[in-house]
Amino acid sequence: MSDNTxxxxxxxxxxxxxxxxxAATGPQLVTPxxxxxxxxxxxxxxxxxxDPLHFDPHQxxxxxTMVPLSFVYSRLVKVKAGPSVKPMTYPIEPxxxxxxxxxxxxxxxxxxxxxxRWHNKPPVNGRELTADDIKYxxxxxxxxxxxxxxxxxxxxxxxxxxxKHTVKFTLKEPNAWFLDLLAxxxxxxxxxxxxxxxxxxKKVESVVGTGPWMLERWEPNVxxxxxxxxxxxxxxxxxxxxxxxxxxxxxxSRLATWLAGKTDFGPEYQQxxxxxxxxxxxxxxxxxxxxxxxxxTSGATGFKLATPPFGDIRVRRALxxxxxxxxxxxxxxFSQGRWTPNPAVPAAFADWSxxxxxxGPEGRKLYEFxxxxxxxLLAEAGLxxxxxxxxxxxxxxxxxxxxxxxxxxxKNWAAAGIQGDLKQKExxxxxxxxxxxxxxxxxxxxxxxxxxxxxxxYRWYMxxxxxxxxxxxxxxxxxxxxxxxRTFDVPKRKQIVFDxxxxxxxQALFGVDGSIRILSAWDSHVKNFMPNNGxxxxxxxxxxxxxx
Amino acid sequence: MRAYVLRRLxxxxxxxxxxxxxxxTLPRLIPGDVVQLMLEEKAYGKDLEDLRAKLGLNRPIPVxxxxxxxxxxxxNLGESLWTRQPVLSELARRLPVSAALxxxxxxxxxxxxxxxxxxxxVRQDGVLDFFARSLAVLGLSVPAFVMAILVTLLPAIWWxxxxxxxxxxxxxxxxxxxxxxxxxxxxxxxTSAAGIMRLTRGMLLEVLRHDYVRTAWAKGLREREVVLKHxxxxxxxxxxxxxxxxxxxxxxxxxxxxxxxxxxxxxxxxVDAIVQRDYPVIQGINLMIVVIIVASNLLVDLTYAxxxxxxxx
Numbered sequence: 001m002s003d004n005t006x007x008x009x010x011x012x013x014x015x016x017x018x019x020x021x022x023a024a025t026g027p028q029l030v031t032p033x034x035x036x037x038x039x040x041x042x043x044x045x046x047x048x049x050x051d052p053l054h055f056d057p058h059q060x061x062x063x064x065t066m067v068p069l070s071f072v073y074s075r076l077v078k079v080k081a082g083p084s085v086k087p088m089t090y091p092i093e094p095x096x097x098x099x100x101x102x103x104x105x106x107x108x109x110x111x112x113x114x115x116x117r118w119h120n121k122p123p124v125n126g127r128e129l130t131a132d133d134i135k136y137x138x139x140x141x142x143x144x145x146x147x148x149x150x151x152x153x154x155x156x157x158x159x160x161x162x163x164k165h166t167v168k169f170t171l172k173e174p175n176a177w178f179l180d181l182l183a184x185x186x187x188x189x190x191x192x193x194x195x196x197x198x199x200x201x202k203k204v205e206s207v208v209g210t211g212p213w214m215l216e217r218w219e220p221n222v223x224x225x226x227x228x229x230x231x232x233x234x235x236x237x238x239x240x241x242x243x244x245x246x247x248x249x250x251x252x253s254r255l256a257t258w259l260a261g262k263t264d265f266g267p268e269y270q271q272x273x274x275x276x277x278x279x280x281x282x283x284x285x286x287x288x289x290x291x292x293x294x295x296x297t298s299g300a301t302g303f304k305l306a307t308p309p310f311g312d313i314r315v316r317r318a319l320x321x322x323x324x325x326x327x328x329x330x331x332x333x334f335s336q337g338r339w340t341p342n343p344a345v346p347a348a349f350a351d352w353s354x355x356x357x358x359x360g361p362e363g364r365k366l367y368e369f370x371x372x373x374x375x376x377l378l379a380e381a382g383l384x385x386x387x388x389x390x391x392x393x394x395x396x397x398x399x400x401x402x403x404x405x406x407x408x409x410x411k412n413w414a415a416a417g418i419q420g421d422l423k424q425k426e427x428x429x430x431x432x433x434x435x436x437x438x439x440x441x442x443x444x445x446x447x448x449x450x451x452x453x454x455x456x457x458y459r460w461y462m463x464x465x466x467x468x469x470x471x472x473x474x475x476x477x478x479x480x481x482x483x484x485x486r487t488f489d490v491p492k493r494k495q496i497v498f499d500x501x502x503x504x505x506x507q508a509l510f511g512v513d514g515s516i517r518i519l520s521a522w523d524s525h526v527k528n529f530m531p532n533n534g535x536x537x538x539x540x541x542x543x544x545x546x547x548x
Numbered sequence: 549m550r551a552y553v554l555r556r557l558x559x560x561x562x563x564x565x566x567x568x569x570x571x572x573t574l575p576r577l578i579p580g581d582v583v584q585l586m587l588e589e590k591a592y593g594k595d596l597e598d599l600r601a602k603l604g605l606n607r608p609i610p611v612x613x614x615x616x617x618x619x620x621x622x623x624n625l626g627e628s629l630w631t632r633q634p635v636l637s638e639l640a641r642r643l644p645v646s647a648a649l650x651x652x653x654x655x656x657x658x659x660x661x662x663x664x665x666x667x668x669x670v671r672q673d674g675v676l677d678f679f680a681r682s683l684a685v686l687g688l689s690v691p692a693f694v695m696a697i698l699v700t701l702l703p704a705i706w707w708x709x710x711x712x713x714x715x716x717x718x719x720x721x722x723x724x725x726x727x728x729x730x731x732x733x734x735x736x737x738x739t740s741a742a743g744i745m746r747l748t749r750g751m752l753l754e755v756l757r758h759d760y761v762r763t764a765w766a767k768g769l770r771e772r773e774v775v776l777k778h779x780x781x782x783x784x785x786x787x788x789x790x791x792x793x794x795x796x797x798x799x800x801x802x803x804x805x806x807x808x809x810x811x812x813x814x815x816x817x818x819v820d821a822i823v824q825r826d827y828p829v830i831q832g833i834n835l836m837i838v839v840i841i842v843a844s845n846l847l848v849d850l851t852y853a854x855x856x857x858x859x860x861x
Contacts, residue, residue, distance in 0.1 A: 221812040222715050246714065250808050252697045253712050256704035260712070284708050396823065426823045 036527065042546035043242040044526075046265040046537075047254045050397045051220050051247055053428055054202035057188050058141050061148045061449050062431050063269070063535055064397065066185050071226050071243055071538030072119075073188030073209035076100075076110055076134065076167075077179055079451060081540040083530045087293035087520075088350040090451055090534070092183050096129065096210065096233075105174040105488075106157075110134075112165040116233045119214045123193040126231065129210055131161035136192045148436070148466065149186035151459050176488045180452040185535040212238040212542045221247055239545035243538075251399060259284050264546070266521035268334070270295060271531050273521045274401075275336035287524030294340045294348045295518045296448030296533045299328075299405055301511020302435065303442045305471050314381040316508035320366035322374035322416035325514045328408050334401040335516040341367050342513050344460075344504040345453045345497065348533050352453035352494065354501040363505025366512045374416035386417020389441030392434045395424035398446060406444050437469040448515075451534040457481060457500050461509065470509060477503055549853065556849050560842050567838040568620070572613050575822075575830040605827075616828075620835065626828035628821075635832035638817065643836060644718065646802055646813035649729050649736065650840075653798045654791070656737030657744055662787065664741075665748025670775055672753060680745060687742030693804040695735045700808060715812055732809045736801050740794040747790055751783040758782075785855055792848035796841050 052065045057073070060066075078095040085091060094100075097110040112131060120126035138159050141147060157172045171178065181187075190201060191208050198206040204218045210233070213226035226243040246263065248254045254267035255277055266273035266281075272295070273281050282288055301319070303310040310316060329339035340347040343363075347353045356367055378386055393406045410420045420442065425434055434443050450456065458481055459465050463473040480503065484496035504510060520531035529544035600606040604615075619626060625635040668680035704710040711731045716724040755761060756779050764774045803815035814833050821829035 219715075219812070221816050222810065244714075246810075248810055250697075250810075252701045253808055253810065256700045256710040257712050259704035260708055260710035262710070262712070262714075280705050284705070428824070 036547065038239050038528065038543075038545040039547060040236075040239050040545070041241050042239075042548060043244055044240050044265075044541055044544070044546070045244045045246065045263045046271065047248045047257060047263055047267050048224075048245045049247075049254075049269060049399065050249060050427075052218075052224075053431075055204055055207050056201035057186055057190070058144050058147045058149070059200070059202065060432070061186075063449065066449075066535040067537050068215070068224050068245060069188055069207070069209075069538075070185055070211075070536045071213045071245075071541075072207055072211045072215050073190070074116075074211045075182065075184075075187045075189060077183045078539055079183050079532070079534060079536060081530065081532065081536070082543055083528060085530060085532060086350075087291055087530065087532045088348050090180070090183075090349075090532070092179050096134075096189060100179075105486075106171040108169045108171075108178065109162070110167045110169070112167065113233050114165055116210055117231045118191055118210055119208050119229055120231065121208050121214065123197045124191045124208045129189070130164045131167045133189055133191065134167045135159045135161045137189045138187075140190070140195065141187070148432075149184070151455070151465060152181045152184050152186055174486045174488070176485060176493055177452055177454045180454075184451060212538060213243050223247055234542070238542045240541065243541065249396075261523075264523045264526050266519070268399075268518075269297070270518065270533070270537075271520040271522060272334070272518040274333045275338060275519060276333040278519055278521075281521060285521075285523060288521055289524060289526070289529075290519050290521045291531055292338075292517055292519050293531075293533075294346075294515050296346050296348045296450075296515065297446055298342050298346055298448060298515040299409070299511065299513035300435070300445045300447035301442065301513070302437075302439060302445065302469050303511075304437070304469060307441070309381060309383060309387055310470075312381045313508055314377045315383065315387075317362070317366065318374040318377035318381070318416065319413070319418065320508055320512040321368065321370050321377065322413050322418060323409060323512055324369040324412045325367070325512065326369065327412070328405050329514055329516065331408060332401045332404055332516070334518070338517040339514045340517060342515055343501040344510055345456045345501055346448065346515055348448075348515055349453040352497055354498045358498065358502075359505045360502050362508075363502060366505060366508060369412075371412070371416045374418075378417055383417070386419060388419040388421065390423050390439070391420035391441060392423045392425050392430065392439045392443040394427045394430040394434075394445060397427040402446060409444060435469070436466050439469075444511075448533075449535075451536075453497065454485070457497075457504065458485075461504070472509060474507070477507075552853055553850060556846055560846055563842055564838065567842070568617060568835060569613070571831050571834040571838060572616060573609075574834075575825070575827050576609065616831065625832035625835070628829050629826050630824055635828050638829070639814070639832055639836060642812060642814045642817050645811060646799075646806070646815060647840075648718075648726070649733055649802055649806070649811065649813060650795070650798050652726075652729050652733030653736035653740065653802075654794065656734050657740035657794060657798075658791070660737065661741035661744025662748050662784070665745040665787075666752060666775065666780060668745065668749040669752035669756065670771070677749075680749070684742040684745045687738045687745075692735050692739055692801045693808060695738065696732070696805055696808040699731065699735060712809060715810055728809075729811070732805045732811065736798055736805050739801070740797060743794070744787060744790060747787050748783065751786050752779055755779045755783040781855060785852060788848050788851050788855070792841075792845040795844040796837075799837050799840070 048064070048067060050064045052068050053060055053062055055065060055069065057066065057069055074096045076095060076097040077092050080091045080093040096112055096116060098113045100108055100110045102108050112129070112134070116129040117126050118124040118129060138153060138156065142150060142153055142156065155172050155175050157170045160168045160170075162168050175181070189210065194201060194206040194208050201207070204215065207215045212229055212232050214229050215224065216227045217225045224245040224247070228238060228241045232238065246257065248257065251267070257263050258265070258267045259281065265271040268274060305311045325339070325341060329335040330337045341356050343354050343356060343359060345353045356364060378384065391410065394402070406422065410422060413420055430445065435445055447456070459467045460470070461468060461472045461474075461477055462481055463478060477500065480496055480500050484493050484500065487493040487496060522529055522531070525546055525548045527545050527547050529540065532540060597606070604612065616626065623636070625639065627634055628638065664680045664683070668677040671677050700710055700712050713728050716728060718725040752775070761774060761779050764778045802813065803819060805811070806813045806815035807819070814836070817829065818833045821833065
């Protein structure tokens with residue numbers, strides 16, 4: 001496999017590297033190399049870290065909601081899944097859309113699959129999905145107050161249901177990322193009847209989709225149970241009769257559950273097993289299949305340029321120089337020294353993240369931990385004794401490795417004279433207020449919600465964006481971001497995206513961070529599965545099956 | 549006896565009233581405004597004042613307290629601020645789970661603690677006594693949550709087996725329901741058992757030196773009769789006092805044990821409610837815990853009277 005993934009020889013052989021690419025009408029199916037006929041039936045069991053905040057995809061960014069919805073809902077296009085897709089790459093394939101054409105820089109016409117039916121549950125009761133559903137969903141997406149994912153589609157001017165199975169999107173301006181953005185795991189197609197009946201989509205009863213499984217039951221603190229959608233629009237799929245997401249907030253318990261064979265996948269987010277636990281997992285689970293790759297998730301540092309002293313570039317550089325990424329990633333049970341430094345676009349975007357050695361000289365220095373240099377920079381900024389600030393962090397859900405990351409970071413900042421007073425905030429409030437700018441001094445969180453690289457600079461640095469908590473309003477940067485969006489030629493766009501990352505590093509407009517090279521693991525009896533980044537856990541299981 | 553019971557019941561009323569005031573006030577002292585949280589997180593209202601009014605949190609706290617207490621007396625613990633579900637119905641679902649866990653843990657504490665304490669006292673300074681005291685120190689030293697994690701994880705690593713199961717409600721299978729609580733109850737009960745064992749041993753040693761026990765020996769009674777019939781009955785009165793206190797300790801320990809074993813009882817419910825500043829839920833759960841503790845202490849008092857008819861406070 002490529003340099004970007006650490007697929008084991010065993011997993012390559014068993015999942016079939018020579019995967020046959022089937023017609024673009026559905027996910028990748030089992031490969032000839034496996035010479036095995038997929039088996040119907042069984043239940044996929046995996047652990048998740050927390051209960052959903054609620055079930056309305058237009059009211060949250062959070063993975064605790066989006067992951068459970070990925071088993072139930074569909075979207076027009078999706079990120080392709082299966083053994084033929086290397087982790088860290090995100091090719092697009094049709095989902096509810098059968099095909100599409102781009103008739104101009106700003107016009108896209110999608111032909112929907114015919115005969116797609118909603119789950120046979122009230123209040124939708126299995127009626128056929130039509131273009132009006134697409135129009136309704138995205139108009140709600142764009143008009144509902146407080147949708148944190150609005151930037152995904154905010155450049156859309158109008159959506160028209162041309163006929164029962166044709167939808168036309170007209171954009172306000174060209175956007176080369178449009179299809180990637182439509183494949184986001186926030187663009188699920190929802191039913192008007194559910195919103196009308198329940199007022200919103202927060203209640204579990206309102207979860208009615210067109211996806212591979214139907215949400216049967218949610219037992220808070222226990223599990224989410226799904227059953228197979230017998231009318232799924234890809235005939236014969238999904239293979240598994242049911243899915244169970246076991247809600248387990250304790251990492252030791254999650255690991256024990258998996259080692260004891262009560263779940264089929266690695267116990268952490270994205271089916272990962274912590275590197276510390278990997279040897280015992282391999283010992284206990286003969287034939288364990290694994291893939292090593294860099295995940296999206298990484299630290300996120302928030303501060304406001306308008307709040308002294310963060311407007312001073314020397315202070316921002318000092319923050320970076322005081323951060324010891326190597327110590328963080330060598331200490332965590334999750335990484336045990338396996339990590340990749342991230343520029344503005346996470347390294348998990350193999351095609352779009354600039355290698356650190358291609359940054360400018362000042363940008364490269366950000367990744368060189370040096371307490372003395374940090375102190376010197378602070379002194380030059382008129383802060384010879386450093387400064388004090390508050391640092392907000394999420395109190396729950398992210399787990400002990402995140403807590404360690406926060407503590408190590410604060411310790412190293414303190415050594416350079418930056419005294420962070422830690423203020424822990426309830427996860428729900430953190431994800432809905434702190435990261436949107438409701439903090440005094442700084443925050444330390446996680447990023448990694450989006451499967452399109454543009455989000456990592458568009459949402460964070462474009463003036464007017466809710467996540468631009470830094471308050472960046474730099475005409476040069478804004479113009480570069482606009483230019484790349486108008487550039488359909490991929491190599492040219494990539495150069496602009498690299499330039500943006502060089503510029504952001506030069507200006508030290510983000511806290512330096514890195515991502516773990518995680519080890520996703522799945523049991524030997526799980527076939528035709530390949531993990532990847534992003535919330536679409538359900539999508540990656542559609543064509544997987546259980547050989548038990 | 550009836551007068552004694554009535555007196556104890558009357559004394560319990562002010563205890564409950566004072567506890568209700570504390571239960572109502574303390575959650576409001578936790579830093580963080582639930583209205584702010586709700587507005588930010590789920591856009592429940594137009595603005596802070598609108599939402600505060602919707603939730604009835606704009607009235608003076610004494611008025612809120614009197615309203616709440618009046619509703620409690622009528623059997624209404626209010627609604628969760630977040631889910632709008634009645635607290636009582638949530639408690640009705642979760643309380644039996646926690647109560648079963650707590651009762652089992654207490655049973656474990658008694659079954660382990662009292663006999664070992666008796667044996668240790670009777671074989672004072674012998675091998676059994678040494679062994680029992682060492683076990684007690686170990687039981688007191690290792691926190692329940694550490695034990696829970698080790699018991700969950702180590703068998704999985706060594707033998708590919710874990711006691712952690714998917715929770716089975718009582719209605720689905722009463723046997724499976726009880727079975728899944730046994731191990732958490734043992735872990736929860738061990739710390740209490742250690743304390744009970746030490747106290748039983750100490751009290752029994754003291755009682756065994758009393759004149760009436762010496763008389764019993766002199767009469768030629770068998771050891772079994774002297775210890776169990778004459779000495780133990782008097783020795784366990786302080787132990788029973790401690791049992792009442794152990795109910796509170798077990799209720800506290802259950803929060804973490806429920807977390808590790810994935811038991812959807814009141815412990816997890818309480819942690820979530822505290823994090824979300826869900827006042828009615830925090831009040832409801834704490835009030836329920838207070839009622840249980842007051843009731844168990846009442847039971848302890850009544851047991852005194854049964855064990856020693858001279859006791860009439």
